[in-house]
Amino acid sequence: MEVLEPEVWRARTEAHRKRVEAWTAPHLARRARGEAHPIEDFLFTYYGHRPTRLQQWHPGTGVVLKEARDFGRFYLDTPEGVTLDTAALMDRRRATVEWIARLLAATAARPAYLGCFGLHEWAMVYKTAQIRHGAWPLRLGGDEIAEVVEQRGVRCGHFDAFRFFTPEARPLNALQPTRQQQWELEQPGCLHANMDLYKWAYKLSPLVSSELVADCFMLARDIRTVDMRASPYDLSSLGYRAIRIETPEGRAEYAAEQRGFAERARPQRQRLLDACEQLLGGPDRR
Template sequence: MREYHSTVEVLQPEEWRARAEAHRRRVEAWTAPHLARRERGETHPVEDFLFTYYGHRPAQLRRWHPGAGVVLKGATGFGRDYLDTPEGATLDTAALLERRGASVEWIARLLAATASRPAYLGCFGLHEWAMVYKAARVRHGAWPLRLGGEEIARVVETRGVRCSHFDAFRFFTPEARPLNVLQPARERQPELEQPGCLHANMDLYKWAYKLSPLVSGELVADCFALARDIRAVDMRASPYDLGALGYRPIRIETPEGRAEYAAEQRAFAERARPLRRRLLDACERLLAAAPRT
């Protein structure tokens, strides 16, 4: 017989309903404009990215979860993965961990490895430049480039590329890949990821929603908020010209722009640290209380 041992927190109806509504309102400010643009057939290279690149739908982001080990007093039929108990609804955490325990272990290993390293601040966002280096077509073709192809190539070749993140590297042009100091691969993520990387910190949102509903909706939303801010800087430092959308470029082709980018990296690393810790703590609690026979 499976058992799940965990501290149980009981939320009174007024508390969990208020949290669920606050979460819905917070997330609606992000999802509603995206859905409106989609209805009109419009795209936004910054605001839509988290919905098109990541596999978490707006409806999933809007749904609030209390996380593992929480009873929602008086709730019944709360949804898939929940059990009705005499006190209220609660996640069937044992069943979820039985299905997803290996994923939780992998995420925990990646988070711990990333957190163990110092932040490297010398890449200067050249991953976005490597994605358009000598490219016949670019990913965001609706938006102009700030520089011509020859100047983009000169910047990439002069500065060099030092990208440690596989999910950025895999979008490099074939000509740019040999220029990268590292050759990231999926299986090398725990070995290479570091906390100064904008994409590693943006991916905290991915790990949060992949852990959902075992972690709270608030934690998923906190990670989304960080990823959203990072995406804006990511594109400001790219060779694209998004001035028409109100984004001032970070000209990493200049010393002043590189200093600005490194300062942004440092600030994001500081913001990401407690979120990475919260996710890792959640993983460790879940793994310590995993089902046993």
């Protein structure tokens, strides 16, 4: 057990609150005004982790908060302070931890594929007037979008992106991913697979530290920015320059961004996998 002195864990709690508030406060203000932002609000609307839960600080498993009492659900009071009741949590979440560990390990073991060029966002608006972000215009017409999709082709192996493809776009995808194939198809060059590290982090919370959850959130936020810059949407009114993947220069820029995110995601994925293996008693227990 690691024992944190009161001044240490209180400082970490406050630092986490301030860090996260920079993301949650603007989102909550927009929500109160009835406004939406296609990039800044995405992680709060697509993922099921409420801002108030992201703001809460947890030290993770194997830590005693000296002199703390009544820290919340799943915490045990000890003579020294409080600590997470890891055994009780694992009784409830072992299957989830095993599933996440298997996916993280399988994804990490594959080479990064950098040839999709973000066409998943194009496949979501292919031959339809029912677009998800209708408050913002498309920077190309419907026929031009269809031409890009049909000429370039789509190779998306991420099920949670594929399920938002239009019915007309799905047959054009080189892969037909299913939830059951997720372990077989996800790879570390995929923007959505790297964005999802935030999902796996908060699903492991409070067994992992809130700092790790926030690190994954920050990565996902940066990825979402590139994801939408490479989409057919015109977000110039919000200050975002498009990555024009319909051009050779845009595709090269997108692949470079993908490569950078794959490198940034590597240690985050490993930290999550290490935490899972520790909780499960080692890699041989997965």
